[in-house]
Amino acid sequence: MKFRILAPLLKTFFIINLVAFSAYTHAVPSFARQTGLECAACHVGAFGPQLTPHGMHFKLGGYTETDGKEGKIPVAAMLVEGFTxxxxxxxxxxxxxFGKNDNLSLQELSIFLAGRMTDHIGTFIQVTGNDFDQRFGMDNMDIRFADSKPISGKNLTYGISINNNPTIQDPFNTLSGWIFPYMASELAPGPEASPFINGALEQQVIGVSAYGFYDDHFYAELGGYKTLSRSIRNKLNVGEDGRLDGIAPYWRLTYFNDMTEQNFRVGLFGMSSRLQPEFMSGPTDNYRDIGVDAAYQYMGTKEHIFTISTSYINERRTLNNAFDGGGASHLHGTLKRFDLAGSYTYKNTYGVTAAVFDIRGNQDDTLYNNGEADSGSINGSPNSRGYILQADWTPWGKENSWGAPFANMRLGIQYTGYTKFNGAKNDYDGLGRDAKDNNTTFIFAWFAI
Known part of the structure; x- marks a missing residue:
């Protein structure tokens, strides 16, 4: 049966069960059920993925925190319906x-195996389907072993993460795997260029990293990623964007300070990748990404919560394969990305967020001209910049809310505006399309049980 035929039945079944289980049997998002805590204990605005300090420690601890009660099943589900x-x-x-505009879609239908497996092992494994691919496939995966021990009178939390998307394992949930917007339309044009670390390898690799968090201040992580085989990727229904030549190392250093009513952090991260665009031996396209990030949260009494986060990535590349094959005009180049987002949340229910982004790099008349009218560039420039505005309402997920803490929902409206798109403000594709023509209004309903 085609996914698009099955989707209405799944949506109806999901929503019926959301209401029924919330009101009667208290089926819940698995992490909340496991800990017995409200969603707002771990998430700003009572809905993921933005974390509070408690949520950060829960992730560092391998998703194993529990209220001590047995019989918890670590299964959850999520549905996102959107209009673009x-x-x-x-x-x-x-x-x-789908049509050329005004599309209603089942953006995501996900099932999770998420929670405590043993005293020291926990999982976050997501399988997702949607109206676009009309099939289910592997989504994000993070399997952790974690423990702690005292060193010189200070606590060290340490662990190992096995994951399939660089930055998805980051305990602060503010790098590219979790960056705002946390939900965005899949049916709107987006900038052609972005640093390699920003999603180029998601679900197509397997990685292992070791991490440590000392004295509740100092975080360090070191790991590496290797491409999954073509046959495994086909079975998991994930992309085939070439393969890594060897291991791609990943590293992360962060200083964090939690002062109860407020907290801040500043960090460095990086990754070095050698990609063979085809599954053949030969020259590689090499990407070296180094970034800096920072964030501040004012939690107060949790009635008024303010957050601000930012990141900057500098990518240096050597395109041996693309240059030799005529896919790039220059062997060497750079690409830089800057993101800044600030949000205000009232009583973990009403939220507004404003963000800006800026992508810029060296001109390459061949690399950035893909011949697609809505996304291609005629000027050979990767430069794009714009802003995102969002307002959302999360009525559940608090201790005293309806169905608390066993059901959750977020309704939101998001507007993305472009002041430059693929290198130009006006007529970037040579067919009269301007950057502002891609400005997008996205209305979404996001459910979780």
């Missing part, structure tokens, strides 16, 4: 089975 409108209709359908 762009200022100007696309010249082609946004996706197969």
């Amino acid at each position: 409108h762009t200022n100007k209709s696309l010249t082609e359908d946004a996706q197969p089975h």
